Amino acid sequence: MQDFLSNILRWSTVTNLIDILVVWYVVYRLIMLVRGTKAVQLLKGVFVIVAIKVVSLILQLHTVGYMVDMIITWSVPAMVIIFQPEIRRGLEHLGRGSVLPWTRTDEHQQEERLVKELDKAIQYMSKRRIGALITIQQNTGLEDYIETGIPIDADVSGELLINIFIPNTPLHDGAVIIRDNRIAVAAAYLPLSESSLIPKELGTRHRAAVGISEVTDALTVVISEETGGVTVTTNNHLIRDLTRTDYLKLFKAQLIPQDTEKQNRFQTFFSDLKRKGGTKR
Ligand SMILES: Nc1ncnc2c1ncn2[C@@H]1O[C@H](COP(=O)(O)OP(=O)(O)OP(=O)(O)O)[C@@H](O)[C@H]1O
Secondary structure, three states: HHHHHHHHOOOOHHHHHHHHHHHHHHHHHHHHHHOOOHHHHHOOOOOOHHHHHHHHHOOOOOOHHHHHHHHHHHHHHHHHHOOHHHHHHHHHHHHOOOOOOOOOHHHHHHHHHHHHHHHHHHHHHHOOOOOEEEOOOOOHHHOOHHHHHHHHEEEOOHHHHHHHOOOOOOOOOEEEEEOEEEEEEEEEEOOOOOOOOOOOOOOHHHHHHHHHHHHOOOEEEEOOOOOOOOOEEEOEEEEOOHHHHHHHHHHHHHHHHOOOHHHHHHHHHHHHHHHHHHHOO
């Protein structure tokens, strides 16, 4: 028994465990990053190539094996070129310290600012019934949708958001996408949900907000042009006619990460809302 315990507690076991946890975390973050983007197709391609390599090794298919080796060799520099923007963004993220929890203070300040500016824009647009659709990227990459919009790449400010959605201006149609606390694009096209559970009185703006929440973990805010009502969609939930207190509570719960506390607060928020009559789709 003692032998067994000392074996388990051996340093090499601990390092192996750390090794597995680090690999698991990196793979998890990678999957979350590429979910919903074109990179998923590419990953499938990588798996096919690896499978062919394994089969060629087992069946001793030397020419096939050689060809696969060539593809693998050349695909590494090719991937660096193809994914240059994503790699740059990832490294910038690392540089800003958002990966290590103890260096995240600055990022929390940015997220608090994001909530403040969103609130400013929502209050203004809701009072004046200016229709708006704002999607905030979370863990899932939104590259495919960002590509459909008009690049802005600006700090988030309430004034800029309001300006974008002023009716009959070139950028007001479509969605604003916020990524890494910056307005990435305006006038982006989001996927329309085909759900029959969406109330009939809600049109395509709300349908697009639900659509993006079905395929990614993004948080989307809709301001109705007809009623001025504020709706939020996230993780397949649609919550209509939120009061200022409610949407601020939701934003703080989901956009300002409190590490382990974040998930609990988010769940508590939804259970509170469900009790108050919020919609779960
Ligand atoms: N797939 C889409 N992606 C992004 N924006 C979209 C999409 N479909 C529609 N929109 C936006 O929604 C607007 C149309 O809104 P519509 O009146 O149909 O929606 P609604 O849900 O009834 O909202 P409202 O209460 O504001 O009228 C379009 O002008 C466009 O800006």
